[in-house]
Amino acid sequence: MEKFIKLSDTAIPLAIENIDTDQIIPARFLKATDKKGFGENVFRDWRFYKDGSVNKEFILNNKNYKGSILIAGNNFGCGSSREHAAWALAGYGFKVIISSFFADIFKENALNNGILPIEINIKILELLLQKIENNPTTKLSVNLEEQELNTPFGNIEFEINSYKKLCLLNGYDDIDFLVSKKKEIEAFEVSYKK
Amino acid sequence: MMAKTLFDKVWDAHVVDTIKNGPQILYIDKHLIHEVTSPQAFNELKERGIPIAHPEKTIATADHNTPTKDQHLPIKDALSRNQLEQLTKNCKEHNITLYNLGHKYNGIVHVIAPELGITQPGITMVCGDSHTSTHGAFGAIAFGIGTSQVAQVFASQCLLVQKPKSLRVNVNGKLKKGVLPKDVILYIISKLGTNSGTGYFCEYAGNVFEEMSMEGRMTVCNMSIEMGARGGMIAPDETTFQYIKGREFAPEGVELEQKIAYWKTLKTDEEAVFDKEFSFDAEDIAPMLTYGTNPGMGIKINETIPIESNESFEQSLAYMNFQKGKKLINTPINFVFIGSCTNSRIEDFRIAANYVKGKQKAPNVNAWLVPGSQQVVKQIKQEGLQVIFEEAGFELREPGCSACLAMNEDKIPEGEYCISTSNRNFEGRQGQGARTILASPLVAVAAAIEGKIVDITKPF
Numbered sequence A: 001m002e003k004f005i006k007l008s009d010t011a012i013p014l015a016i017e018n019i020d021t022d023q024i025i026p027a028r029f030l031k032a033t034d035k036k037g038f039g040e041n042v043f044r045d046w047r048f049y050k051d052g053s054v055n056k057e058f059i060l061n062n063k064n065y066k067g068s069i070l071i072a073g074n075n076f077g078c079g080s081s082r083e084h085a086a087w088a089l090a091g092y093g094f095k096v097i098i099s100s101f102f103a104d105i106f107k108e109n110a111l112n113n114g115i116l117p118i119e120i121n122i123k124i125l126e127l128l129l130q131k132i133e134n135n136p137t138t139k140l141s142v143n144l145e146e147q148e149l150n151t152p153f154g155n156i157e158f159e160i161n162s163y164k165k166l167c168l169l170n171g172y173d174d175i176d177f178l179v180s181k182k183k184e185i186e187a188f189e190v191s192y193k194k
Numbered sequence B: 001m002m003a004k005t006l007f008d009k010v011w012d013a014h015v016v017d018t019i020k021n022g023p024q025i026l027y028i029d030k031h032l033i034h035e036v037t038s039p040q041a042f043n044e045l046k047e048r049g050i051p052i053a054h055p056e057k058t059i060a061t062a063d064h065n066t067p068t069k070d071q072h073l074p075i076k077d078a079l080s081r082n083q084l085e086q087l088t089k090n091c092k093e094h095n096i097t098l099y100n101l102g103h104k105y106n107g108i109v110h111v112i113a114p115e116l117g118i119t120q121p122g123i124t125m126v127c128g129d130s131h132t133s134t135h136g137a138f139g140a141i142a143f144g145i146g147t148s149q150v151a152q153v154f155a156s157q158c159l160l161v162q163k164p165k166s167l168r169v170n171v172n173g174k175l176k177k178g179v180l181p182k183d184v185i186l187y188i189i190s191k192l193g194t195n196s197g198t199g200y201f202c203e204y205a206g207n208v209f210e211e212m213s214m215e216g217r218m219t220v221c222n223m224s225i226e227m228g229a230r231g232g233m234i235a236p237d238e239t240t241f242q243y244i245k246g247r248e249f250a251p252e253g254v255e256l257e258q259k260i261a262y263w264k265t266l267k268t269d270e271e272a273v274f275d276k277e278f279s280f281d282a283e284d285i286a287p288m289l290t291y292g293t294n295p296g297m298g299i300k301i302n303e304t305i306p307i308e309s310n311e312s313f314e315q316s317l318a319y320m321n322f323q324k325g326k327k328l329i330n331t332p333i334n335f336v337f338i339g340s341c342t343n344s345r346i347e348d349f350r351i352a353a354n355y356v357k358g359k360q361k362a363p364n365v366n367a368w369l370v371p372g373s374q375q376v377v378k379q380i381k382q383e384g385l386q387v388i389f390e391e392a393g394f395e396l397r398e399p400g401c402s403a404c405l406a407m408n409e410d411k412i413p414e415g416e417y418c419i420s421t422s423n424r425n426f427e428g429r430q431g432q433g434a435r436t437i438l439a440s441p442l443v444a445v446a447a448a449i450e451g452k453i454v455d456i457t458k459p460f
Ligand code: SF4
Pocket: B063, B064, B108, B109, B110, B129, B131, B340, B341, B342, B400, B401, B404, B405, B422, B423
């Protein structure tokens, strides 16, 4: 996994609530057996019409808005457990996602793929969405070490599980950790017979 | 000793270690896998040179991406075929039991594990699929995981997880005629919303759940994820033990007796306190329908669509082409889907057949009956239900996830309404531009007969 320490970039405002993983990556694109190429189809049915033509209204197709930070409406990532959603967002180039609420499994999947989900107060989220819609060159900075998001409205502290933070900062993941715990796990298996 | 919930009892028994200020290492008893969310996990392990810790604790099936017609023929779609070939190859290489397409035990992962007796009270169970919550009906801790976590379980038979908070939903009283377990859970979600359960594990309690069959309990627990909860549980009881007894992988004899003695202890202590608790009155529940594009947008069958004005709500109604303040009764319906891990068990087909008997399907309706497993197919035939369906003009298909997620060719055309017994009505879930109305098998089958939504609570 890539390390995540600091980031300063412009953001894309996607002011839609309850974005589910079927919208992030529709099921018909889940047929691959590797993690590559999902970025091309992120938000597929919003970006393109059924005949394949580009939906110019959709924010990702608006050249004024760029950046590796996605700001989304309340309750992001609900629905299916497909990690393909995280791969698609990462593949498209997003490194940070800001919302006022994330679904459990999505949050976990994002963190396992080096994407930092940042939860902020819904009022500030709305202000932020508006600010960036009006002013696409606005820069946001994220400092994971300090757990700080720097916005035009001031510094916002965000929460992250201290273990997950350590993983992101160092670029290592749960598999490495669990494999290192082999002895404890084996001891547990002996003591616990089912 | 501190009073514990059912969830605490099972969870605490599986904690290998607790990391200071961090997650816990939770031991996983059973790992279910399928073709869509496992290939990348197998690759991950291979790339790192890590072996699979316990292949014998993993069971595989092919379900998400499989055709529901002509399963004996080669799969036409090259990508789907490749995914199944990968699964076959991976399982063979690692010695994992696979119930492949056409196997007598093949079917939707959440239908086959309970029916084979793999799902048991007090165990921990995971799968790369959010509806793993289904298995909580047995008093197991069961939840969906992402592919990275599938790889973690492969590598260590454990997961790193934070213990969720506790939630209890009580429903007591007497259910009205025509109200099925699906209505109970749709009702609960319509009251609590789609993210009230986020961060929580839910226990369902009260006489309504106690009186439900195992199939009904599975329908309820299945949709826990639709209110955001990672999983749902129901305390095991005599109904649970009777269901498990005699199944392929169920314990037998003395072992079974010992297990049952343990299973009986898996009840929430009376003094235990939940972080959140809700109670509902069974009499208030009616057959339900969804009108929008998330499962929380549900109303009673004879109610009108609420009048709300916010952007998301309006977008959702525009997608569905429904109007605020209007009823859904009499909406013409051309597609009906009875299937998915929510409602594709034998009980669901019995209910449908019982209603269909002696009637004819409306000519405009395409009705897909997709059983959850080969074993359900067998039962449908043995009980003579297939004849009833065929005489009424219904087509019985082969098992799989089918139109629940529309990954195979079973897609609802753009703009069409589908009354579906599945669990998600998201935009495009059943096909690009398709409009899904979630309902019970009874409401769905009645629509198939009438060609429109009908109020099953009234004689018509
Ligand atoms: S039937 Fe639907 S919800 Fe159930 S496992 Fe299959 S795709 Fe998932």
